[in-house]
Amino acid sequence: MSFKKQIITDKLPQHIAIIMDGNGRWAAKQGKDRVFGHQYGVGAVRNAAEAAAELGVKYLTLYAFSTENWNRPQIEVDALMHLFVETIEQEFETLKKNNIRLHAIGDLASLPAENYTKLMDTIKKTSEFDRMTLTLAMSYSSRWEIVDAVKKIVNEQGRQNNKIEITEKYFSQKLSTVGMPDPELLIRTSGESRLSNFLLWQLAYSELYFTQKLWPEFEKEDLYEAIVDYQKRERRFGLTSQQIKRKKKE
Ligand code: IPE
Numbered sequence: 001m002s003f004k005k006q007i008i009t010d011k012l013p014q015h016i017a018i019i020m021d022g023n024g025r026w027a028a029k030q031g032k033d034r035v036f037g038h039q040y041g042v043g044a045v046r047n048a049a050e051a052a053a054e055l056g057v058k059y060l061t062l063y064a065f066s067t068e069n070w071n072r073p074q075i076e077v078d079a080l081m082h083l084f085v086e087t088i089e090q091e092f093e094t095l096k097k098n099n100i101r102l103h104a105i106g107d108l109a110s111l112p113a114e115n116y117t118k119l120m121d122t123i124k125k126t127s128e129f130d131r132m133t134l135t136l137a138m139s140y141s142s143r144w145e146i147v148d149a150v151k152k153i154v155n156e157q158g159r160q161n162n163k164i165e166i167t168e169k170y171f172s173q174k175l176s177t178v179g180m181p182d183p184e185l186l187i188r189t190s191g192e193s194r195l196s197n198f199l200l201w202q203l204a205y206s207e208l209y210f211t212q213k214l215w216p217e218f219e220k221e222d223l224y225e226a227i228v229d230y231q232k233r234e235r236r237f238g239l240t241s242q243q244i245k246r247k248k249k250e
């Protein structure tokens with residue numbers, strides 16, 4: 001039976017995050033340079049976004065470029081930035097067709113001006129679309145985000161006479177993911193089992209799913225498989241299995 005048919009629609013994760021990894025290794029397997037892998041990876045982004053939106057997932061967050069990725073060879077960084085601009089423009093039709101709102105998180109001010117402008121332009125043009133929010137993490141790292149949140153808090157508290165109580169809820173509202181539920185499911189392709197500085201706060205209780213598939217090979221059916229695997233898990237949040245079963249019956 002296809003994985004899609006096995007998905008329990010009323011147990012769908014609201015938010016899925018993906019670390020899209022393995023473009024370079026995929027290209028090397030084809031005897032091509034790394035940039036070819038990134039170009040091919042765009043198709044996998046389109047498939048994942050479409051599949052998630054069709055299912056009824058509300059938020060899909062994709063790790064596209066980390067703050068650490070700036071340290072790659074300049075030629076690869078330039079090619080990636082060029083690819084982002086081109087893709088963001090070209091894929092407007094896909095976003096429109098699927099009623100997907102585009103959003104971005106990360107140190108966006110560090111992007112080349114053209115990237116920043118085109119990104120903001122597409123974000124604006126899709127702001128009324130409401131089937132799913134597709135968030136691109138660009139020049140993003142979780143430690144950058146947490147330090148940025150602390151700066152915002154220090155600033156805000158400095159301006160207040162009565163200090164605001166710092167709670168988990170207050171803190172999470174200073175992160176770039178404000179307003180989004182935490183991802184229930186994190187997927188990473190390419191066989192690496194690490195978070196690479198992605199959403200450290202938000203993934204505190206997420207189910208982690210690692211697949212050997214390289215990102216350009218990741219198809220809709222692979223997303224369905226990950227969701228089916230997620231749905232078979234018991235999320236206990238520190239409780240006992242017995243407590244969870246009792247709760248379900250209530
Ligand atoms: C992920 O693929 C894309 C980005 C980090 C931009 P990689 O480029 O990391 O590919 P591998 O991991 O070297 O195969």
Ligand code: IPE
Nearest residue numbers: 019020021063064065066196
């Ligand atoms: C993580 O992949 C970043 C993105 C997918 C954008 P990397 O390939 O940069 O991560 P490491 O170096 O394997 O940890």
Ligand code: MG
Nearest residue numbers: 021022023024
């Ligand atoms: Mg990689």
